Amino acid sequence: MSMQTLSQLGWRPSYAQHLTLADFEAGYPAxxxxxxxxxxxxLSSRGAGSVVLPHHLVDAPSTVAVGDWVLIEHEADRVIRLLERQSLIERVAAGGERRRQSIAANIDTLFIVTSCNDDxxxxxxxxxLALACAAGVEPVVVFTKADLSNQASNYVTEAVGTLGEVTVLALNAxxxxAxxxxxxxxxxxxxxxxxxxxGVGKSTLTNGLLGDTSRQTQAIREDDVRGRHTTTAREMFPTASGAWVIDTLGMRELRIGAVESGLGTVFDDIEALAAQCRFRDCHHEGDADCAVQRALADGALDHRRLANYxxxxxxxxxxxxxxRE
Structure with a gap:
């Protein structure tokens, strides 16, 4: 890969605000x-390289993720520290540990991909959406396999009606x-x-953006709509337009972290109703003068949506x- 400027790599002036003169004397950003x-x-202004991650960062609560900026020692291929993030998408890892798992850092847009079938x-x-909103990242919902379904417009209409002002696209990946x-x-x-x-088409979309047909994808099994994992590791790639795309593992199980702010954005209608309840500590389950229960009875609020909230x-x-623990 040819030499890239920091700006081409996605550097923002705000990142430098967290660096001192001593930092720049000790290392360089990558x-x-x-x-x-x-x-x-x-990747840095010096080109591509491999660096060692010190143990205190390996064992950090929120581990280094693809898209992160790090400070590298001038005289050694070793990370000094992780730089302040613009955004971080993370989840609670599968299993019993309930460990936070970093997915992608410093991203501007999160494409939430689903397909026009039983997925x-x-x-x-x-x-x-709650994950994206909590991270301060712009979400865009993308329906794939629109060419294989005569219900694509119905899916889009239902999503727009439920998700509010989020951009929703339907295309053939x-x-x-498209x-x-x-x-x-x-x-x-x-x-x-x-x-x-x-199996919903994330890797196919990525391949289309990169013009790279060598990255193998596997078709979804339409009989049971279960996908095989296509991507085996998170990685960041440059596109022809100069943007960067982070390809992620397929995540059928996504346990969210502490995303209260994201829930307030995604379910603002429910929170607005709750504010109209007679009692501040209303549980919305048989309480007197409950605005949420009235909305359910009137059909203004969907039972599924409240249950998911x-x-x-x-x-x-x-x-x-x-x-906290």
Whole structure:
């Protein structure tokens, strides 16, 4: 890969505000393009390289992620420290540990990918949206396989009606002209990431953006709509437009972290109703003068949406408790 300026790599002036003269005398900034067991692959104004990650960063609560900026020693291929992040997408790892798992850092747009088949799930989309909003990242919902379904417009209408002012697109991921619809979010120096269940077309979209047909993808099995993992590791790639794309693992199980602010954004209608309840500590389950229950009875609020809100609230509260501990 040819030499890149920091600006081309996605550097923002705000990052320098957290660096002192002593920092620049000790090291130089580089962006993480891949995370390995043995260290990191990075890009900087010096070019591509591999660096060692010190143990105190390996064991940090929020580990180094693809897209992060790090400070590298001038005289050694070793990370001095992790720089302040603009954004971080993370989840609670699968299993019993409830450990936070970093997915992608310093991204501008999160493409939430689903397909026009049985993968479509409003509750899962709300879950991803809460994740993006809590991180301060712009979400864009992308429906793939629109060419294989006569229900694509219905899926889009239902998503728009439920998710509010979030941008929703429907396209054929294998069509170059359709992929061009993502161009407004792919300006030079910007960074995007794709999330969604396995097999919905994240890698196909990435391949289309990169013009790289050598990165193998696997088709979704339409009989049971279960996808095989196509991507085996998170990695950051440059696109022809000068933007950067982070390809992520398929994540069918996405346990959210402490994202209360994201829930307030995604479910602002429910929180607005709750503010109208007679009692501040209303549980919305048989309490007197409950605005939420009235909205359910009138059909203004969907039972599924309220149930998902409560479920995500419980997950966020549990994540916050674990974080404190």
């Amino acid at each position: 962006r993480v393009t891949a995370v390995h067991r043995s260290g990191l692959s990075v 479509f799930n409003l509750s899962r989309l709300e879950r991803y 294998t069509d170059a002209t 992929v061009a619809e993502l161009a407004p979010w792919l300006e030079a120096g910007r960074t995007v990431a794709f999330v969604g269940s396995s 409560r479920k995500l609230q419980r997950e966020a509260a549990e994540a916050q408790r674990t974080l």
